[in-house]
Amino acid sequence: MALLEIKNVVKRFGDFTAVDNVSLSIEAGEFFTLLGPSGCGKTTLLRMLAGFEAPDEGQILLDGQDMSRVPPEKRPVHTVFQSYALFPHMTVRQNIAFPLKMAGWDAKKIATQVDELLEDVRLTQFGDRYPHEMSGGQRQRVAIARALVDRPRLLLLDEPLSALDAKLREQMQLELINLQKEVGITFVYVTHDQGEALALSHRIAVMNNGQVEQLDTPETIYSYPKNRFVADFIGQCNVLDAEVAAVGGDDTMTIAIKGCGQMRVRAKAGAAPGQKGWFALRPEKIKVGRALPSDADEAHFKGRVNDCLYRGDVTIYMVEVGDGVLIETMLPNSAPGLAKLFDDDDSVEIAWRFDAGSFVTE
Numbered sequence: 001m002a003l004l005e006i007k008n009v010v011k012r013f014g015d016f017t018a019v020d021n022v023s024l025s026i027e028a029g030e031f032f033t034l035l036g037p038s039g040c041g042k043t044t045l046l047r048m049l050a051g052f053e054a055p056d057e058g059q060i061l062l063d064g065q066d067m068s069r070v071p072p073e074k075r076p077v078h079t080v081f082q083s084y085a086l087f088p089h090m091t092v093r094q095n096i097a098f099p100l101k102m103a104g105w106d107a108k109k110i111a112t113q114v115d116e117l118l119e120d121v122r123l124t125q126f127g128d129r130y131p132h133e134m135s136g137g138q139r140q141r142v143a144i145a146r147a148l149v150d151r152p153r154l155l156l157l158d159e160p161l162s163a164l165d166a167k168l169r170e171q172m173q174l175e176l177i178n179l180q181k182e183v184g185i186t187f188v189y190v191t192h193d194q195g196e197a198l199a200l201s202h203r204i205a206v207m208n209n210g211q212v213e214q215l216d217t218p219e220t221i222y223s224y225p226k227n228r229f230v231a232d233f234i235g236q237c238n239v240l241d242a243e244v245a246a247v248g249g250d251d252t253m254t255i256a257i258k259g260c261g262q263m264r265v266r267a268k269a270g271a272a273p274g275q276k277g278w279f280a281l282r283p284e285k286i287k288v289g290r291a292l293p294s295d296a297d298e299a300h301f302k303g304r305v306n307d308c309l310y311r312g313d314v315t316i317y318m319v320e321v322g323d324g325v326l327i328e329t330m331l332p333n334s335a336p337g338l339a340k341l342f343d344d345d346d347s348v349e350i351a352w353r354f355d356a357g358s359f360v361t362e
């Protein structure tokens, strides 16, 4: 049985449907992320898991129990917010101990539990400090420790890193991954930051307009977006006009990419000849060279470098192929020295394997 089951949940505010018939289940021990643009309904869904909002329709089951009549403070669920929400007049120890004190634990047991949590969030030396004496990242670790101290079944995290600068955020991402592994508690994480979602999660639900567009592992979502929205929302992507030409008996099919011609790609379930859509292809999946050997498993084009964007670690080369089609490619600047491989107007060849991208529809 899944730890958490969300069944056909709907939430409306007046005429507006913020969460539109969402169903998904989350396994015990998962790091699960709700990812989507501002206004897609992810926070509203999280608030229903916490009990701050009630669904208009559907059910939320935790360990098989319907949560609809259970108030927030009675659920084995805690929430960590972007704004830390620590008690300013209490030390770190007192902040973390607070839920246990409220629950009437004895002082010795509280001390042992708080020590353990301080170690889990690597703040053992900071127990006697006050929140204002700590950095943003440290404060957020205290908030997380306090939310974990009575071992909830579920920890909800609502954009917990968005107040931190980029470097600290990356460091905190590593800490969160390790902490979740260590404590083994199920995390449901809300973010609009796709990089964060890809780095942290076991699985991601990509949301848009109150609905789940795709639910998969980070690798599948990134490499094989299911539709146009996911392809555009996550990372850089070539999205080329395409039409299904033929569907075969194997796990490939043939599509015609406008201005490029026909090629074999991964089959899409339910695709039919004549169906229009797009071919979604990540820039770094494309080979670029002065001359590339031909390969039956690859689409192959001669082209010309139109623009170069040097980014330090990689360079983006915009390559014009076929009938004026611009394809974004990306190569690591991994050679020693100044390592610029191509210049504007260079003749190049590009190639990608039949399974490098995916045919997507609306």
Ligand code: ATP
Pocket: 013, 018, 036, 037, 038, 039, 040, 041, 042, 043, 044, 045, 192
């Ligand atoms: P953000 O990242 O900006 O917080 P989100 O994806 O978390 O966005 P929600 O906060 O879930 O989005 O909001 C979804 C939609 O529901 C938005 O259009 C929002 O304006 C609307 N909404 C949320 N709460 C209420 C409310 N209490 N009353 C009316 N409308 C609301």
